Amino acid sequence: MATMKSVQTAAVHKVEVVDVERPVPGPKDALVRIRACGICGTDVTFLHMGGMPARAHAGGDIVPVPLGHEPAGEIVETGAEVTGLKAGDRVVINPQDAPTGIIGCGGKYGGMSEYLLIENAEAGKSVAVFPDTVPFEVASLNEPMAVARHCVNRSEAGPGDKVVVFGAGPIGLGAAIWLKLRGVEHVVVADVIPSRLEKALAVGADAVIDSATEDVTTRLTELHGQAANALGQPRPGTDIYIDAAGVPAVINTTVNSAKWGAKLVMVAVQKKSDDIDLGGMLRSELTLIASQGYPTEIFEVTPELVEHHERFAKLISHRVPFSDIHRAFELTLTPGAAEKVVVSFDAED
Structure with missing residues (x-):
């Protein structure tokens, strides 16, 4: 069984890196190697709680949350029924399109992982392709x-x-x-x-x-x-x-x-x-x-983000390697320490 590293909530104000099974795409899915993922105020909210209440538990038990809903990466494998997408495509992701729950916000999967399964992968709905002229770190700004x-x-x-x-x-x-x-x-x-x-x-x-x-x-x-x-x-x-x-x-x-x-x-x-x-x-x-979320805007912004990527890049205050993930979240948790933290993943296996 192939495994990968994924970040989830632990104790209050803490995260942990866990080894989990690497997802295997079904015929309608795509597997994305994550190359960058932003940290958001919503992640901080989960950290303040140490997770989130489990809906299935009447007592409101706090359960760990796989984190990360601002990912950008590269498709490494597609299912036989996937059209319009291929291995090597650089993509940004719609975290709200996942049938198993919002990616990084209580769903089954989190984008702060080495790999992310895109269920029912469809260009323009679950992912959008962007060119290699845009760094992955900047592309991860697509969701916010x-x-x-x-x-x-x-x-x-x-x-x-x-x-x-x-x-x-x-x-x-x-x-x-x-x-x-x-x-x-x-x-x-x-x-x-x-x-x-x-x-x-x-x-x-x-x-x-x-x-x-x-x-x-x-x-x-x-x-x-x-x-x-x-x-x-x-x-x-x-x-x-x-x-x-x-x-x-x-x-x-x-x-x-x-x-x-x-x-x-x-x-x-x-x-x-x-x-x-x-x-x-x-x-x-x-x-x-x-104003809540992005009912239609998730991929409407992508072409302009590409066109003006140097301007949007100025929003990133800290680029932190995945190997230093704890420091990345400490920066985000410290008021005034960072404006926007993006975690970068090594491209190698």
Whole structure:
């Protein structure tokens, strides 16, 4: 029996590398050698719990989770009934298409493994092929950039809009890139970490706000001009607020700053917060829009990721070899230590 190494949750805030059976593709499947896999905030959530509750157990027992839902790799074997894909194809993966559960998010398989079985492999549905001009590490950004793209799509931002993105992590910066590629006139990024704000400017943001030291409403008025809410009270001329931070201060700041008819798009996982000032929302007729996942965007983003791969590569702060996997997760668990960690796998058997 051939085996492979795979990463799963262990104790709280710990991962372990386990030897598991290497999957064997059936007639409709493909086997992918993983070459890179990103670490995401969802992985950190599983680490905080030490796994996830088993649905089959009434007592809610915590069971290990095979990790990794941002993989990119190379097909090494296809089943006899697979068409449109072949050994040697470099692919990004749709983790939500797996029939045995979302890859790396409670499903049978995790992408932080030497090999990954793609069940019912189908180009454009479960995987998308990308050229060798794009490094595997950059290709692994496909999934989080689909999340960011869906957020921007939900905002319906147009060229004449003025937008602020709260949170200069991978999703926030990805949203800023998509907004500029969409032709949006002015994009501001707000964060409390100066190095992240520098990165925001590097990927194309028009301006940044250090919300730890600057008054956000005042700065937005300086950048976007002055407008008013429904009662005529002065407000910044910002059209769209994007929450990629998930902290109560963002919601409160938006409600207090929003002009008449502004939009707030929530893409970050929301932390428990105080009550929202619904009266403040009413005074601005603020539209609240939730953005979850990527209903259609998972492979819509791939051609543009390929075209602008050097720009997206700037989002990666740390490239860590699989042999140093524990350090990769320690970096991700340490607040402010890393923006985006991607794990690289040796190409050799």
